[in-house]
Amino acid sequence: MSAKKTGGKNDLGMDxxxxxxxxxxRAIARMISLAEAAKxxxxxxxxxxxxxxxxxxxxxxxxxxxxxxxxxxxxLAKAMRASGRRVGIVAIDPSSPFSGGAILGDRVRMTExxxxxxxxxxxxxxxxxxxxxxxxxxEAVDVLDAAGFDLILIETVGVGQDEVDVVQAAHTVxxxxxxxxxxxxxxxxxxxxxxxxxxxxxxCDRADSNATITDLKGMLTLGVRAMDMHxxxxxVPVVPxxxxxxxxxxxxxxxxxxxxxxxxDSGGLEERRRQILEMRVLKTAEDIIRKDFRDRxxxxxxxxxxxRDRSMDPHEAALKLLDRINED
Amino acid sequence: xxxxxxxxxxxxxKVGLDGHDRGIKVVARVLRDAGMDVVxxxxxxxxxxxxxxxxxxxxxxxxxxxxxxxHMTIIPDILDQLKETGAADIRVxxxxxxxxxxxxALKEMGVAEVLLQDTPPDAIVATLRRVVARRGxx
Numbered sequence: 001m002s003a004k005k006t007g008g009k010n011d012l013g014m015d016x017x018x019x020x021x022x023x024x025x026r027a028i029a030r031m032i033s034l035a036e037a038a039k040x041x042x043x044x045x046x047x048x049x050x051x052x053x054x055x056x057x058x059x060x061x062x063x064x065x066x067x068x069x070x071x072x073x074x075x076l077a078k079a080m081r082a083s084g085r086r087v088g089i090v091a092i093d094p095s096s097p098f099s100g101g102a103i104l105g106d107r108v109r110m111t112e113x114x115x116x117x118x119x120x121x122x123x124x125x126x127x128x129x130x131x132x133x134x135x136x137x138x139e140a141v142d143v144l145d146a147a148g149f150d151l152i153l154i155e156t157v158g159v160g161q162d163e164v165d166v167v168q169a170a171h172t173v174x175x176x177x178x179x180x181x182x183x184x185x186x187x188x189x190x191x192x193x194x195x196x197x198x199x200x201x202x203x204c205d206r207a208d209s210n211a212t213i214t215d216l217k218g219m220l221t222l223g224v225r226a227m228d229m230h231x232x233x234x235x236v237p238v239v240p241x242x243x244x245x246x247x248x249x250x251x252x253x254x255x256x257x258x259x260x261x262x263x264x265d266s267g268g269l270e271e272r273r274r275q276i277l278e279m280r281v282l283k284t285a286e287d288i289i290r291k292d293f294r295d296r297x298x299x300x301x302x303x304x305x306x307x308r309d310r311s312m313d314p315h316e317a318a319l320k321l322l323d324r325i326n327e328d
Numbered sequence: 329x330x331x332x333x334x335x336x337x338x339x340x341x342k343v344g345l346d347g348h349d350r351g352i353k354v355v356a357r358v359l360r361d362a363g364m365d366v367v368x369x370x371x372x373x374x375x376x377x378x379x380x381x382x383x384x385x386x387x388x389x390x391x392x393x394x395x396x397x398x399h400m401t402i403i404p405d406i407l408d409q410l411k412e413t414g415a416a417d418i419r420v421x422x423x424x425x426x427x428x429x430x431x432x433a434l435k436e437m438g439v440a441e442v443l444l445q446d447t448p449p450d451a452i453v454a455t456l457r458r459v460v461a462r463r464g465x466x
Contacts, residue, residue: 025383025384026383026415028384029384032386033386099360099362101335101365103356103368104366108370111370114374121384125335
């Protein structure tokens with residue numbers, strides 16, 4: 001793949017590295033913007049960020065739209081702060097498939113955290129990323145990690161197939177279910193419920209939350225994954241919470257810390273880290289190839305004529321397309 | 329490499345005792361449809377909260393909607409705090425209802441643009457793009 005000639009020096013963001021390390025808010029924010037803009041000139045600075053990262057406990061928070069992700073992140077981060085740790089938050093909302101724009105509204109719920117210098121919140125749009133988790137979101141996590149935040153929360157977009165991606169980005173995955181969605185529990189059984197290291201039932205101040213808790217617990221005892229698939233036999237807990245009455249939040253924090261310790265003690269942490277990095281390499285390669293295809297639509301058009309008259313199938317055309325790119 | 333086009337980031341905020349958020353939600357939608365990333369912070373924020381959010385979000389434009397008449401106290405506070413944080417390159421655009429005389433005074437203080445209640449959607453988008461272009465790359 002040809003490296004694009006930039007003409008200029010590749011030192012964009014190098015002047016921010018010191019500031020990021022010292023936890024300077026402005027420097028951290030600018031560096032995340034550079035990750036999002038993905039200019040070739042900022043690659044060396046982002047590579048240095050990556051070298052400095054790798055110490056934080058990264059927690060993914062996922063669940064159906066309206067299950068209370070932002071609200072839970074708000075009270076959870078507050079509890080984390082009370083334990084004396086610094087918390088970084090990457091809150092992801094979807095981009096419009098039509099205009100590419102986005103409304104990032106997670107901050108509306110995060111009212112407990114404003115004014116606290118120990119919390120850094122960054123809202124990010126998916127910007128059409130396949131899988132809902134943009135490469136830049138993971139680089140934003142790196143920036144916060146390099147800036148010394150102890151705990152980093154990734155709040156995903158509302159549920160879909162997308163959600164499974166977060167398991168490949170976080171050390172601990174928290175899946176939120178809200179009461180009153182009984183049938184949906186059945187429907188998504190084969191999806192995101194399987195990836196949880198910790199289950200949360202939100203809004204447990206509501207009367208119908210007990211049914212949801214029972215459903216989840218029942219599902220966990222039946223599942224094969226319940227014991228075997230988790231590193232070193234981690235028993236997936238179901239934690240009822242209420243952001244309204246601040247019930248169960250300390251239990252959730254204890255479960256998250258417990259999972260972190262379990263990963264460290266069982267050797268599961270190294271395995272997760274390896275999986276996360278492998279996924280990032282593959283995802284980045286996909287990004288680069290996709291961008292390359294967009295830039296060279298003309299290469300595709302010759303092949304497309306043959307696909308259209310069905311003398312070549314899409315699979316063969318794809319292989320030919322890859323060959324042509326590699327020839328350059 | 330996978331370089332993205334520069335997406336304009338905007339933070340929209342309601343500050344102080346002002347519960348009228350119909351307008352700002354319409355503006356958020358208009359900007360989204362123009363391809364911008366819009367961070368919305370909700371009602372009843374303090375100038376300090378808004379500035380902290382704008383700096384963390386590293387937005388190009390901080391849009392403050394005010395229908396309460398408190399613009400001549402709130403806006404200078406926001407501008408000062410941005411300067412103190414070393415974030416004066418975040419352009420402030422004010423929207424809402426205010427006397428004509430105050431518009432000039434706000435611009436004098438360093439507000440990039442003031443958009444009054446009769447501004448059409450296209451003009452809002454064009455104004456924000458112009459404000460960001462005038463600032464130049466950073």
